[in-house]
Amino acid sequence: MYCLMSSWPSMSSSSSCFLGQTHFDxxxxxxxxxxxxxxxxxxxxxxxxxxxxxxxxxxxNANIAKLQAGYLFxxxxxxxxxxxxxxxxxxxxxxxxxxxxxxxxxxITSGMAKKAHALSTLEGYSGYGAEQGEKQLRAAIALTYYGxxxxxxxxxxxxxxxxxxxxxLQVMFGSNVTMAVQDPSYPAYVDSSVILGQxxxxxxxxxxxxxxxxxxCNPENGFFPDLSTVSRTDIIFFCSxxxxxxxxxxREQLTRLVQFAKDNGSILVYDSAYAMYxxxxxxxxxxxxxxxxxxxxxxxxxxxxxxxxGVRLGWTVVPKELRYSDGFPVAKDFNRIVCTTFNGAxxxxxxxxxxCLSPEGLEAMHKVVGFYKENTNRIMETFTSLGFxxxxxxxxxxxxxxxxxxxxxxxxxxxxxxxxxVTTPGSGFGPAGDGFIRVSAFGHRGNxxxxxxxxxxxxx
Amino acid sequence: xxxxxxxxxxxxxxxxxxxxxPRNINMERLRNGYLFSEICRRELEHTQKYPxxxxxxxxxxxxxxxxxxxITSAMAEHAHALSTIRGYRGYGAEQGNMELRNAIAQTFYRDMGxxxxxxxxxxxxxxxxxxxxxxxGSNVTVAVQDPSFPAYMDSSVIIGQSGNFKDETGKYENILYMNCGPESNFFPDLSNTPRTDIIFLCSxxxxxxxxxxRQxxxxLVEFAKANGSIIIHDSAYAAYxxxxxxxxxxxxxxxxxxxxxxxxxxxxxxxxGVRLGWTVVPEELLYSNGFPVIKDYNRIVCTCFNGAxSIAxxxxxxxxxxxxxxxxxxxxxxxxENAKIIIDTFTSLGLxxxxxxxxxxxxxxxxxxxxxxxxxxxxxxxxxITVPGTGFGPGGEGYIRVSAFGHRESxxxxxxxxxxxxx
Numbered sequence: 045m046y047c048l049m050s051s052w053p054s055m056s057s058s059s060s061c062f063l064g065q066t067h068f069d070x071x072x073x074x075x076x077x078x079x080x081x082x083x084x085x086x087x088x089x090x091x092x093x094x095x096x097x098x099x100x101x102x103x104x105n106a107n108i109a110k111l112q113a114g115y116l117f118x119x120x121x122x123x124x125x126x127x128x129x130x131x132x133x134x135x136x137x138x139x140x141x142x143x144x145x146x147x148x149x150x151x152i153t154s155g156m157a158k159k160a161h162a163l164s165t166l167e168g169y170s171g172y173g174a175e176q177g178e179k180q181l182r183a184a185i186a187l188t189y190y191g192x193x194x195x196x197x198x199x200x201x202x203x204x205x206x207x208x209x210x211x212x213l214q215v216m217f218g219s220n221v222t223m224a225v226q227d228p229s230y231p232a233y234v235d236s237s238v239i240l241g242q243x244x245x246x247x248x249x250x251x252x253x254x255x256x257x258x259x260x261c262n263p264e265n266g267f268f269p270d271l272s273t274v275s276r277t278d279i280i281f282f283c284s285x286x287x288x289x290x291x292x293x294x295r296e297q298l299t300r301l302v303q304f305a306k307d308n309g310s311i312l313v314y315d316s317a318y319a320m321y322x323x324x325x326x327x328x329x330x331x332x333x334x335x336x337x338x339x340x341x342x343x344x345x346x347x348x349x350x351x352x353x354g355v356r357l358g359w360t361v362v363p364k365e366l367r368y369s370d371g372f373p374v375a376k377d378f379n380r381i382v383c384t385t386f387n388g389a390x391x392x393x394x395x396x397x398x399x400c401l402s403p404e405g406l407e408a409m410h411k412v413v414g415f416y417k418e419n420t421n422r423i424m425e426t427f428t429s430l431g432f433x434x435x436x437x438x439x440x441x442x443x444x445x446x447x448x449x450x451x452x453x454x455x456x457x458x459x460x461x462x463x464x465x466v467t468t469p470g471s472g473f474g475p476a477g478d479g480f481i482r483v484s485a486f487g488h489r490g491n492x493x494x495x496x497x498x499x500x501x502x503x504x
Numbered sequence: 505x506x507x508x509x510x511x512x513x514x515x516x517x518x519x520x521x522x523x524x525x526p527r528n529i530n531m532e533r534l535r536n537g538y539l540f541s542e543i544c545r546r547e548l549e550h551t552q553k554y555p556x557x558x559x560x561x562x563x564x565x566x567x568x569x570x571x572x573x574x575i576t577s578a579m580a581e582h583a584h585a586l587s588t589i590r591g592y593r594g595y596g597a598e599q600g601n602m603e604l605r606n607a608i609a610q611t612f613y614r615d616m617g618x619x620x621x622x623x624x625x626x627x628x629x630x631x632x633x634x635x636x637x638x639x640x641g642s643n644v645t646v647a648v649q650d651p652s653f654p655a656y657m658d659s660s661v662i663i664g665q666s667g668n669f670k671d672e673t674g675k676y677e678n679i680l681y682m683n684c685g686p687e688s689n690f691f692p693d694l695s696n697t698p699r700t701d702i703i704f705l706c707s708x709x710x711x712x713x714x715x716x717x718r719q720x721x722x723x724l725v726e727f728a729k730a731n732g733s734i735i736i737h738d739s740a741y742a743a744y745x746x747x748x749x750x751x752x753x754x755x756x757x758x759x760x761x762x763x764x765x766x767x768x769x770x771x772x773x774x775x776x777g778v779r780l781g782w783t784v785v786p787e788e789l790l791y792s793n794g795f796p797v798i799k800d801y802n803r804i805v806c807t808c809f810n811g812a813x814s815i816a817x818x819x820x821x822x823x824x825x826x827x828x829x830x831x832x833x834x835x836x837x838x839x840x841e842n843a844k845i846i847i848d849t850f851t852s853l854g855l856x857x858x859x860x861x862x863x864x865x866x867x868x869x870x871x872x873x874x875x876x877x878x879x880x881x882x883x884x885x886x887x888x889i890t891v892p893g894t895g896f897g898p899g900g901e902g903y904i905r906v907s908a909f910g911h912r913e914s915x916x917x918x919x920x921x922x923x924x925x926x927x
Binding site for chain 2: 097101104107114145148161163169173204217218220232278356370392
């Protein structure tokens with residue numbers, strides 16, 4: 045875990061106000077100063093000439109310097125660790141980071157163990173796999189999730205997960221595109237955009253990066269952006285079912301979104317990582333919407349379906365019909381990215397993926413997803429019974445609870461301090477997330493029930 | 505050159521909706537497919553043309569021998585454990601599991617002052633190269649060896665460091681190519697090398713097989729220090745070294761202040777499909793403003809990546825146990841023996857062969873001939889896949905890279921066919 049450091053010499057508007065007050069050896073990065081944003085550690089580097097340390101003459105990437113703090117989830121983890129140190133006897137319950145907790149069904153792990161053993165045999169050994177993924181896995185994904193949507197095996201790119209794919213897509217798009225995100229949204233879209241140089245500086249007063257179009261999603265607009273107020277951007281990131289709000293867009297809404305993208309000549313990057321959690325007839329894939337193949341890329345993952353958060357497996361769909369302004373097929377460039385900046389998902393993980401998509405595997409995954417959905421129900425009931433406005437939960441493993449007029453980091457801290465339950469503050473997902481807390485539904489049933497009990501004790 | 509959209513659309517037989525999103529100009533700058541994808545394609549074509557020929561693959565450096573049991577059992581055991589309450593693990597630390605980071609530091613960097621927290625476990629060197637490019641951004645200047653592993657160059661183009669390709673020179677205008685040929689003992693002539701921010705150096709080298717000497721690396725570190733540059737040292741083949749050549753840039757005093765080192769379990773443990781590697785970013789490595797590079801690399805890893813597969817990491821740990829390490833060395837010896845056979849074959853034919861002693865690659869000189877022509881002829885007449893030297897840069901012209909990975913019988917058979925062809 046690390047602390048934010050202001051750049052030297054400091055030019056940005058976000059520069060620390062204690063420049064010049066205290067000097068720290070640039071090699072003692074753990075020195076932290078308290079700030080009014082209590083969760084951000086800032087410290088100051090001395091100019092290198094004051095120490096004997098060699099500095100290179102390589103300039104720090106100005107884009108990375110724009111990032112305001114650490115990535116959200118390591119910060120949550122850091123807070124959790126600090127809390128556990130402070131209260132060593134407390135039974136801390138984690139409903140923060142969306143980390144799966146239940147064991148992976150045996151049919152799936154056996155598939156992986158079998159592949160591991162096979163790698164020790166002459167007939168079973170395999171070296172480099174196709175960077176796009178094993179043919180049979182690509183075919184199984186196409187069949188299982190896109191069966192009647194005319195997405196073919198060759199449109200599927202298997203990966204080590206959605207987070208990596210998001211960055212690979214950004215590398216492919218380059219710095220000269222504009223992008224829109226939902227507000228609030230999964231932080232990797234914004235952060236990868238900053239890193240790739242698509243954005244301007246962070247504006248502290250509004251808590252937004254220049255050049256990003258933030259599409260507000262709140263209870264007032266049914267968690268779907270008012271597209272009439274959204275400026276055109278090249279790329280639109282859209283996650284449904286949504287992390288963090290839990291909202292699943294309706295067919296009608298997605299039809300309007302696809303039309304909007306079509307009218308504007310934009311590319312929609314649609315994150316469907318939570319589609320299996322849908323309980324109603326909300327679309328599970330953007331490609332259920334006619335015309336989507338000409339405007340959308342879809343990103344998905346085995347993480348929350350099969351408990352593969354540590355195993356690492358996902359996929360991205362880039363339809364052949366999707367083209368840049370000069371007519372060049374986007375899939376060709378994505379293929380080049382995948383062949384050059386990646387070397388395929390682990391063959392053992394892919395064997396796991398095949399087992400997931402067998403009939404027995406699918407049934408087993410549904411059971412585990414069902415377990416987490418039951419957790420979600422308990423959490424929703426609890427907050428509702430306490431009189432809170434509660435959103436999400438029905439179609440996603442996240443519950444979005446409103447705390448009107450309060451800073452979400454303050455609420456996060458209070459909940460942690462008083463109930464030893466880790467959640468995630470809404471503002472970590474964007475300025476429109478402030479006033480909300482995200483409670484994730486991954487956890488052993490006992491822990492989830494205990495957390496609910498503690499919430500009742502705190503707020504009854 | 506931008507092709508008018510309507511022309512392309514017609515060419516593809518459809519006039520459908522095209523977005524208004526401009527194609528990334530950096531992607532346009534890439535010359536062809538990635539080299540090894542191109543080799544794959546040629547291989548496929550050849551097998552279609554000669555369905556009965558027994559193709560021998562000494563092209564892509566893909567490992568062929570089974571992974572020792574002790575390692576795969578550990579991976580299988582971890583997989584099974586994921587089905588138990590006690591053994592289930594979700595997200596791991598993006599930087600890698602601490603036990604493995606420790607084991608890597610202890611095994612490869614003992615006495616070099618590299619600590620576990622400076623080791624970032626990954627899904628392999630190819631991915632790390634691109635993550636390092638994302639770290640560095642488009643505003644740095646880059647030097648690569650010529651010839652070199654294409655991922656350094658291609659990732660540089662993709663991230664926007666390279667400028668345009670010049671047909672006249674066969675080079676990207678903003679990349680510095682450091683010629684490495686027999687005249688310069690396969691090491692850049694640093695006295696004639698302008699300053700760049702970043703220097704990619706692979707040793708033992710892919711494709712030439714040359715392992716830089718201690719003296720050469722000392723010169724390089726001195727050069728980087730004097731110029732304020734950062735060396736990206738690719739040591740993926742260090743396990744193949746048979747002499748006293750350094751296995752890590754951090755064996756060189758001062759290396760920690762000027763270098764990042766990438767490495768991989770691929771060629772070391774047969775993990776080409778399993779996917780596991782690591783990058784070392786020393787805390788002493790600082791940008792011009794004093795900011796530690798490791799902090800930004802950590803941010804990249806936390807934002808653009810989600811850790812190497814926990815199962816692969818369990819395998820990595822088993823590789824570094826004393827029994828695992830011994831088992832792996834036996835496989836390395838097998839490939840080294842292959843290399844000897846190939847060196848002897850070409851030498852007996854009167855050809856000059858470089859490399860092969862400290863790396864699983866032989867770099868064979870065919871003076872006056874074009875490498876793609878030699879590649880084609882060898883493929884056509886002996887059904888052996890190699891890699892043409894120009895695939896690694898203009899400095900590779902006149903050379904063929906032959907890899908030492910393969911079953912012994914295939915290597916022996918290849919040797920026989922080559923002797924027949926080239927006698």
